[in-house]
Amino acid sequence: MNEFALIEKYFQQPAKMDEAVKVGIGDDAAVLNIPKDQQLVVCVDTIVSGTHFFYDAPPASIAHQALAVNLSDMAAMGAKPCWFTLSLTLPNNDSAWLKEFSEGLFALANQYQLSLIGGDTTRGKRISVTIQVLGITPPGLEILRSGAKAHDKIYVTGTLGDSGLGYLLAQGAIKISSNADQQYISNRYFYTEPRVSVGEQLRDLATSCIDISDGLAADLSHILTASKKGAIIYTEKLPLSLALKNSLDKKMAIEMALSYGDDYELCFTVPAERQIEVEQIVNACKVPCTCIGEITEMGGLQIIGDDNKPLHLDHLGWEHFTDEQK
Numbered sequence: 003m004n005e006f007a008l009i010e011k012y013f014q015q016p017a018k019m020d021e022a023v024k025v026g027i028g029d030d031a032a033v034l035n036i037p038k039d040q041q042l043v044v045c046v047d048t049i050v051s052g053t054h055f056f057y058d059a060p061p062a063s064i065a066h067q068a069l070a071v072n073l074s075d076m077a078a079m080g081a082k083p084c085w086f087t088l089s090l091t092l093p094n095n096d097s098a099w100l101k102e103f104s105e106g107l108f109a110l111a112n113q114y115q116l117s118l119i120g121g122d123t124t125r126g127k128r129i130s131v132t133i134q135v136l137g138i139t140p141p142g143l144e145i146l147r148s149g150a151k152a153h154d155k156i157y158v159t160g161t162l163g164d165s166g167l168g169y170l171l172a173q174g175a176i177k178i179s180s181n182a183d184q185q186y187i188s189n190r191y192f193y194t195e196p197r198v199s200v201g202e203q204l205r206d207l208a209t210s211c212i213d214i215s216d217g218l219a220a221d222l223s224h225i226l227t228a229s230k231k232g233a234i235i236y237t238e239k240l241p242l243s244l245a246l247k248n249s250l251d252k253k254m255a256i257e258m259a260l261s262y263g264d265d266y267e268l269c270f271t272v273p274a275e276r277q278i279e280v281e282q283i284v285n286a287c288k289v290p291c292t293c294i295g296e297i298t299e300m301g302g303l304q305i306i307g308d309d310n311k312p313l314h315l316d317h318l319g320w321e322h323f324t325d326e327q328k
């Protein structure tokens with residue numbers, strides 16, 4: 003099948019009721035009518051086989067992940083995702099693979115009524131998936147990394163460390179005896195749930211926000227650098243899933259929660275006097291949000307262990323290009 007037939011078969015969706023898309027797939031470029039009085043918010047992320055996912059990962063999970071990491075960036079900005087483009091590099095055009103890939107892609111895209119408006123398809127040795135998401139926010143309501151103030155409370159959504167464990171599980175580096183725990187952990191790694199609704203609700207509330215892609219310690223540090231502030235967080239407050247606690251000893255579970263990547267939960271800061279509003283978001287979005295500490299005037303990131311003593315991590319977070327990988 004040639005490139006055009008392939009795009010048409012797997013990626014051209016019946017026209018959606020999306021008045022903003024004046025021209026979608028099929029011309030040299032897409033044309034969008036951005037809703038009046040909204041800002042455009044744009045992000046892009048690439049995932050490559052062997053670096054970000056296993057060669058033999060389920061195609062639906064690869065598509066899900068490529069879109070989910072971008073939706074997570076939109077959530078961290080407080081943006082509503084609306085449209086996306088897809089650039090795909092493949093070693094061959096394997097119909098079965100493409101079918102599963104496009105099903106996984108549209109399963110997630112349809113959940114948020116996102117329209118695929120264009121892309122590019124090329125041949126290459128490794129599978130590479132680049133997705134760009136375009137979203138909107140009302141003017142001035144984007145949430146940046148730089149707005150945290152001293153005494154703000156620090157929150158995280160969901161639970162931390164599950165994806166780190168899921169990665170080790172997928173690698174065959176560890177075993178989980180309970181089937182239910184194994185299923186839960188594997189799902190958390192392969193099918194990230196981006197916190198889009200929480201992000202939108204935080205627009206008027208959070209002073210700063212980031213999505214946790216490289217581990218809590220590393221990503222919270224980005225907020226601190228951008229905001230020129232410090233923070234104190236407590237390991238006993240870190241939200242850990244039952245499955246993680248069942249599978250690892252306490253010390254390992256905490257290390258996983260602090261410094262392993264791919265959680266795609268949100269870490270955000272809120273003025274202390276507005277904490278009650280976080281509870282309202284938890285109820286509206288059905289996503290738990292846990293207060294893990296607070297912003298300080300200075301002092302970098304201080305982590306207080308369960309023994310009430312400062313904890314030092316030898317490894318702050320996940321980096322995609324370590325020396326061995328370069």
Ligand code: ADP
Nearest residue numbers: 009013027028029030088090119120121122123
């Ligand atoms: P051009 O040569 O102008 O770049 P292409 O042949 O690459 O055009 O693409 C033709 C049309 O198909 C364009 O509208 C493009 O956006 C769309 N397209 C190509 N690849 C994909 C893809 N993987 N997903 C969605 N749309 C795609």
Ligand code: MG
Nearest residue numbers: 121122123124
């Ligand atoms: Mg092209």
